[in-house]
Amino acid sequence: MIEVISSGYFTTIQDSGRKTHRHLGVPISGPMDLNSFYLANLLLPGLDSDSVFECTLIGPKLKLNCNSRFVITGAKFDSYLDNEPVENNKVYSFRAGQILKVGRVKAGLRCYLKFEGTFKIPKILNSKSFFYPITKSISIKDGEKYEFISKTQDINSKIINLKISENAFSKKTLFARPGPDWGLITVEIKKQILSEIFFIKSQNRMGYRLSSELKNDFFNLSSKVVIPGIVQFTPGGEIIIATADCQVTGGYLQILILTDDSLSNLVQKPEGSEVKFRLFDN
Amino acid sequence: MLNLTEFYYLNSTTITFNLSDCKRDNFIGLFQTLKKNSKIIEVVATKNSMTLFLKEAIEHGEILDIINESINSIKKNDNKSKTIHLPICFDDSFQDDILKLYDGDLKLTRKFKETFLKNKFTLEYYGFLPGFGYFSGLESKLHLPRKKIPSSKIGKGTVAIGGEYVGIYPQDSPGGWNCIGNCPIPLVDFDSNLKININVFDQVIFEEIELENYKKIKLDYELDVYDFKIL
Numbered sequence: 001m002i003e004v005i006s007s008g009y010f011t012t013i014q015d016s017g018r019k020t021h022r023h024l025g026v027p028i029s030g031p032m033d034l035n036s037f038y039l040a041n042l043l044l045p046g047l048d049s050d051s052v053f054e055c056t057l058i059g060p061k062l063k064l065n066c067n068s069r070f071v072i073t074g075a076k077f078d079s080y081l082d083n084e085p086v087e088n089n090k091v092y093s094f095r096a097g098q099i100l101k102v103g104r105v106k107a108g109l110r111c112y113l114k115f116e117g118t119f120k121i122p123k124i125l126n127s128k129s130f131f132y133p134i135t136k137s138i139s140i141k142d143g144e145k146y147e148f149i150s151k152t153q154d155i156n157s158k159i160i161n162l163k164i165s166e167n168a169f170s171k172k173t174l175f176a177r178p179g180p181d182w183g184l185i186t187v188e189i190k191k192q193i194l195s196e197i198f199f200i201k202s203q204n205r206m207g208y209r210l211s212s213e214l215k216n217d218f219f220n221l222s223s224k225v226v227i228p229g230i231v232q233f234t235p236g237g238e239i240i241i242a243t244a245d246c247q248v249t250g251g252y253l254q255i256l257i258l259t260d261d262s263l264s265n266l267v268q269k270p271e272g273s274e275v276k277f278r279l280f281d282n
Numbered sequence: 283m284l285n286l287t288e289f290y291y292l293n294s295t296t297i298t299f300n301l302s303d304c305k306r307d308n309f310i311g312l313f314q315t316l317k318k319n320s321k322i323i324e325v326v327a328t329k330n331s332m333t334l335f336l337k338e339a340i341e342h343g344e345i346l347d348i349i350n351e352s353i354n355s356i357k358k359n360d361n362k363s364k365t366i367h368l369p370i371c372f373d374d375s376f377q378d379d380i381l382k383l384y385d386g387d388l389k390l391t392r393k394f395k396e397t398f399l400k401n402k403f404t405l406e407y408y409g410f411l412p413g414f415g416y417f418s419g420l421e422s423k424l425h426l427p428r429k430k431i432p433s434s435k436i437g438k439g440t441v442a443i444g445g446e447y448v449g450i451y452p453q454d455s456p457g458g459w460n461c462i463g464n465c466p467i468p469l470v471d472f473d474s475n476l477k478i479n480i481n482v483f484d485q486v487i488f489e490e491i492e493l494e495n496y497k498k499i500k501l502d503y504e505l506d507v508y509d510f511k512i513l
Binding site (some may be wrong): 019020021022023024025026027124125133134180222223224225227229230247248249250257260 | 292326335408413453
């Protein structure tokens, strides 16, 4: 059992997502930063149904009432297992009674805390990923207790430690392929989109909004399917990049699609960060 | 025959294609047939396009084969859709943008709603929110542009007009559509077990009810004793 002493700023449980009910308007959800999620699963291999905590800005303080192992990937948070500082991408063993505190973020925005085992929470529409109101929870709450089935065979087994370049999230350039509506915008606007530096105005699990001075005249497009990574251009000139909890359909121009790596890079950037787009030739 | 154009790969397992000049029956038939294909997790149809979510990446040629085979196996029965009566309540206690539109003129508001009740709608697709259905079939004189400044809260069950579409809000939500009335029955019930009350391409006629009956229907539905009127 894992007990939430304090929940942090915004901590959710995510598995690989809800991939079967988009036809009813249900978002895919799942981890924002898929690269870090995959890395956590590589370091502590598990079933697809195994889920992780996605922590944002300030992580949770957890009382671990079992023997198992964990790993943290993604953004660098100031974290401690009892009094021992915790490094990213390194597998730690713990025993019942220990306290894991995932503190404040130091670089990036979101980290993934994976335990070796399975949370016993119900799957709703084939997924454990939090998405309100499909799931009752928006985020984890203080005092909650999550039943957890440890799959650790030997907590003293060899510790894996992977070194990954620290500045992976600081890259400003986002690589993208032309989206379905790239052909509809003028060469002038294309040039501006590929040369300007944009600021992240706001962000949440649905999407990233960038400020821009650009405009377009496409007010009444018919809706099309939207997936995470699609860069939308609104008539008001805003650029919205769809992320994990994005709406299933949308009527804005779909000008670009980020590469998977660039999407994972983007979702580690807080408000105020600068980004620029570059076409990716494959 | 269908004119398949502009295939677009959103990623290796997500393909959107446009269907221009496609007869309605063929569009629906293709949608229903593709849905049954074992290589496809799900199909999302919007106004003129369809998106296939594949289990795993496959060659483009094979995708074309799947679509062509599906076209050839469209059966007449595939596009047989139901007509369902959905209750709608225009009680004063519900949000009403039509009354605002006519500056409080009750007669004009009533006329608008009476015309609305004569329309037969088709559920085109789900989007925006889980269980938010987009209905076509609104006659053009009732089309209302979306609000420039969205309302901060539109109540659950609100029937609203956004351009040429009619939608029903499945939950309280900010929104830019024009509220006309309220429906006590959800299109999709995500509570406990998933129950889809109105499927894509089903047809819907709204039937006016009074507040008293609204409350009764809502309770009947919750107790699982509500009978849908299906033609």
